[in-house]
Amino acid sequence: MRSTEIELEQRTARLGDWSVTGWRRVPPDADGSPPVVCVHGAGVSSRELRPLVAALGEHLPAWTVDLPGFGQSTKPPYALGLTELADALADWLEAEGLPPACLVGCSFGCQVAVDVAVRHPERVRSLVLIGPTVDAAARSWPRLIARWVRNSRREDPRMMPLNAADYRDAGLRQVMASFGAAVRDRVEDKLPHLTVPTLVVRGEFDRLVPQDWAEEVTRMTPRGRLTVVPGAPHMIPFRDPAVLVPLIREFVADA
Numbered sequence: 001m002r003s004t005e006i007e008l009e010q011r012t013a014r015l016g017d018w019s020v021t022g023w024r025r026v027p028p029d030a031d032g033s034p035p036v037v038c039v040h041g042a043g044v045s046s047r048e049l050r051p052l053v054a055a056l057g058e059h060l061p062a063w064t065v066d067l068p069g070f071g072q073s074t075k076p077p078y079a080l081g082l083t084e085l086a087d088a089l090a091d092w093l094e095a096e097g098l099p100p101a102c103l104v105g106c107s108f109g110c111q112v113a114v115d116v117a118v119r120h121p122e123r124v125r126s127l128v129l130i131g132p133t134v135d136a137a138a139r140s141w142p143r144l145i146a147r148w149v150r151n152s153r154r155e156d157p158r159m160m161p162l163n164a165a166d167y168r169d170a171g172l173r174q175v176m177a178s179f180g181a182a183v184r185d186r187v188e189d190k191l192p193h194l195t196v197p198t199l200v201v202r203g204e205f206d207r208l209v210p211q212d213w214a215e216e217v218t219r220m221t222p223r224g225r226l227t228v229v230p231g232a233p234h235m236i237p238f239r240d241p242a243v244l245v246p247l248i249r250e251f252v253a254d255a
Contacts, residue, residue, distance in 0.1 A: 006025065006054040006057075008023040008024060008025050008050060008053060008054060008057070009023065009024050009025065009026075010022075010023055011023070011024065011096070013092055013095040013096055014095065015068070015088060015091045015092060015095060017074070018068050018073070018074035018076065018088075019073060019074050020065060020066065020067075020068060020073045020074070020088070020092050020095075021046075021065070021066045021071060021072040021073050022046075022063055022064065022065040022066070022092070022096065023046060023050055023053060023063065023064050023065075024053070024057070024061065024062060024063040024064075025053055025054055025056070025057025025058070025061075025062050026057060026061045026062070027057060027058060027059060027060070027061070030060075030061055033060050033061065033252060033253075034061075034099060034100060034101055034102055034125050034126075034252060035060075035061040035062070035063055035098050035099065035101045035102070036056055036060050036061065036062045036063065036101065036102045036104055036248060036252060037063045037064065037065065037093070037098070037101045037102070037103050037104065038052055038053055038056075038062070038063065038064040038104045038106065038109075038237070039064075039065070039067075039089065039103060039104065039105045039106065039109035039110075039112050039113050040064070040066070040067065040070070040071075040106060040108075040109050041106050041107030041108040041109050041133075042107065042108035042175075042178040042179045042181070042182045043070075043163075043166065043167055043170060043174075043175040043178050043179060044070065044162070044163060044166040044167075044170075045066045045070040045071030045072075045166045045169065045170070046064040046065060046066050046070075046071055047071065047162045047165070047166060048106075048159060048162055048235060048237065048238045049064045049106060049237050049238075050064060051237065051238060051241045052064075052104075052237040052238075052241040052244060052245075054241075055241045055242055055244075055245050056241075056244075056245055056248060056249075059245070059249055060248075060249065060252060063096075063098075063101075065089070065092055067080075067085050067088060067089060067112070068080060068084075068085070068088045069085075069170055069174040069178075070166065070169065070170050070174070071166065071169060071170075072169075075170075075171070075174070079173045079174045079176075079177030079178075080174070080177065080178075081177065081181045082111060082112060082115060082181040082182075082184075082185050083115065085112050085178075085181075086112050086115035086116045086119065086120075087119075087120075089112060089113075089116050090116050090119075090120040090123050093123045094123070098123075099125075100122065100123060100124055100125035101123065101124065101125060102124075102125055102126045102127070102128060102248070102251075102252050102255065103116060103117065103124055103126075103127050103128070104127075104128040104130065104248065105127070105128070105129050105130065105132070106130045106131060106235070106237050107130075107131050107132075107133050107208070107234065107235075108133055108134075108178065108179075108181075108182045110129040110130065110131070110132035110133065110187075111132070111133060111134070111181075111182060111185050111187050113127055113129070114127070114129070114132075114187055114190050114191065114194065115185075115190065117194055117195075117196055118190045118193050118194065121195060121196070124196055125196060125255060126196050126197045126198065126199075126251065126252065126255035127194065127196055127197070127198040127199070128198075128199045128201060128247075128248055128251060129198060129199070129200045129201065129217065130201045130236055130237060130244070131201070131202060131203065131206055131208060131209045131234045131235070131236070132187070132200060132209060132213075132214070132217050133182055133187075133208065133209065134182050134183060134185065134187070135188075135209075135210070135213035135216070136188070137210075137213070138208075139183055139184075140183070141183070144179075144183060144208075147207050147208045148208060150207040151205075151206060151207035151208045151233055151234050154205050154207075154233035155233050155234065155235055155238075155239065156235070156238055156239045158238075159235060159238055187217075188216075188217075188220060191217060191220040191221045191224075192220055192221075192222065194221050194222060194223070194224075195222070195223070196223065196255070197223045197251070197254070197255040198221045198223055198224040198225075199224075199225060199226075199227065199247070199248075199251045200214055200217050200218045200221070200224055200225070200226045200227070201226075201227050201228075201229060201236065201244070201247065202214040202226070202227075202228050202229070203228075203229050203231075203232030203233050203234060203236050203239075204228055204229060204230050204231055204232055205231065205232065205233050206232070206233055206234045207233075207234070208234045209234065211228070214226055214228070227247060229243055229244075
């Protein structure tokens with residue numbers, strides 16, 4: 001059975017006036033392994049990460065969540081910035097009663113996960129940063145768009161309808177706010193303050209995250225190490241989730 005055909009358990013948690021929707025797959029023989037929580041990128045939702053959760057959940061308690069403003073979660077009356085999204089993720093982890101988790105960020109989700117790890121360290125056991133954004137060389141709209149166009153040639157075309165649905169659900173204001181937050185965030189100022197084991201993952205053909213930036217992220221992270229996935233673009237979790245499963249399982253076991 002393909003991972004995308006596996007039905008995940010949908011859950012709803014309350015954060016004050018907001019409802020936050022998450023999905024999980026937990027193996028029946030879970031042996032106390034820490035939960036793995038996958039965090040989506042800018043403008044999108046958990047849709048692109050559910051194949052990874054389905055694959056990971058055969059071995060580890062695996063989760064993903066629609067951050068407020070995206071997917072099936074509450075749409076706040078104002079656009080949320082990075083700090084508010086990170087606080088909401090920390091509150092959701094508490095609301096679900098999860099022990100310190102391995103946060104698996106993807107793209108902008110890496111920036112959210114790093115912010116949680118720095119400001120809410122009690123919620124985070126380890127980090128996996130897949131395609132971490134945004135380096136100073138791309139901290140402008142023209143450069144970011146140029147990289148996105150170059151990278152898109154290698155992405156799975158099945159992502160296009162998912163992205164369109166995510167942008168429609170979130171609305172233009174929230175989508176643009178999340179991209180703006182990604183561009184403005186100086187993640188390099190936070191990385192040296194991380195205290196947890198961190199695995200940086202880059203696709204060989206990721207044109208949004210150059211190799212020198214992935215190496216710089218790893219160097220700035222006190223307990224960081226880097227893995228490059230041959231032949232992969234930016235969105236490895238959707239293009240080839242199976243290749244990430246052994247990497248994350250081994251990392252979680254050692255962290």
